[in-house]
Amino acid sequence: MSGEDVLVCGAGITSFARTEASGRQLAVQAVRAALADAALPWSRVRAAYGGSDAAGNADTLVAELGLTGVPFTNVRNGCATGGSALVSAVGAIRSGAADVALAVGFDKHPRGAFDPRPADWGLDEAYGRDGLMVTTQFFAMKIQRYMHDHGISPRTLAQVAEKAYANGVLNPYAWRRKPLDADEILASGMVNDPLTRYMFCSPGQGAVALILCTKAVARELGGTPVGLRAAVVRTRRFGSFEVFSPWAPTGTPTSVSADAAQHAFEEAGLGPRDIDVCQLQDTESGAEVMHMAECGFCEHGEQESLIPFGATGIGGSLPVNTDGGCIANGEPIGASGLRQVHEVVQQLRGRAGERQVPDDPSAGFTHVYGAPGVSACTVMTR
């Protein structure tokens, strides 16, 4: 896509641990942190986009941030809320409508599994009554088939979660900060076969804000901006396999994640081989395994010869979810996608502290997937 180059000049995040703070309070904290990081005042923001799934409207944040008259658009797009806000902010910069733009995502969910209603999904009440309105069943059935087709073992699923908790230990903003080994994870109790309790993320809380700017503004600011080379959101095509589906067509399922990743790489003019660090949606262990292949980082089944050998660890050939991902950070829906972007920004700036990927990573990738078949991806370079 042509137009202005877009840079991330400020990134702010809150802790993703459970506290008494409201989602809006977290959002204000994240925006202030991002502005401080960029060394810009709130009055300098010319366009703002943001949202949450369950913690209120982003545009109300102006009450705390300042009544500058800035156009502030609410985004509510499920798991792609952060990604869609980011795409909008990128559009504002590229079009010349703004030279400084904000994207903010935040959320706060009650404890326990999400609580969907059949009518909201166009389904007969029988699906709720008979116990089939349970998101974790879908993830389990998708990886169950994938393991059958591509020879992935249960221990590999456990190793994905083991790595997530190990990275969480190194991330001061993570929720789960205790290490758990693969044996403990396998023995933590089956939730939906083949997935055990500690292989899943939980609904949580948190907020992330990013300040985008033009090259001219970045030059004035100095600092260490990161190039946002692509930000895309896609919805599913026919033939995909999604949560809460009473039926699905036969054949190999299509993947909205594959579509979004491919568009992002095309827009960036880069490919998976150019990427030094990536964040892939890990609602549970199986999702990370499948998304590695769907996003183009390996062949289907190759995960079994990568993950057990540490390839996706911080020191590996393809570090994945270096901040602990959803498994260690929980899933505040509106904040999750921008958390991934925040982590890549810090990695590319060399500011990721104890979890810094070695050898000065120069390109990063982020990927979100969510119901009912939506994916948001970004590509960033130093």
Place this chain on the structure above:
Amino acid sequence: MEGPLSTAPQTGSRLRGSRCADCAVAVYPADPACPRCGGPAEPVVLSATGTLWTWTVQRYAPKSPPYVPPASGFAPFTLGYVELPEGVRVLAVLDVRTEDAEIGMPLAITAGDGVPRATGAVV
């Protein structure tokens, strides 16, 4: 949503879906429009037998509401997608012991007063 599920007259009957004449895409429950091309779809009675495409076990009681546990209380149950010859995979509760579920196993599937149910089939 009013659909074949809520109007299915009796347990043990064949699933009633729909099929697009142009793309041959079959769906369940029946939908007047083809989800691929948007064209009109005709009602079709789906096959009574198929094979298990994938499965899992619901090990904990889902939240109530909406879940209504059986009178005997919640017990872990098996569920999965049954692939039918019409080219459609249908989500069903499987009346199959959790330890017996296996991808590719033959199953007989029926409509009832709830979601579709499938049992081990001698095909």
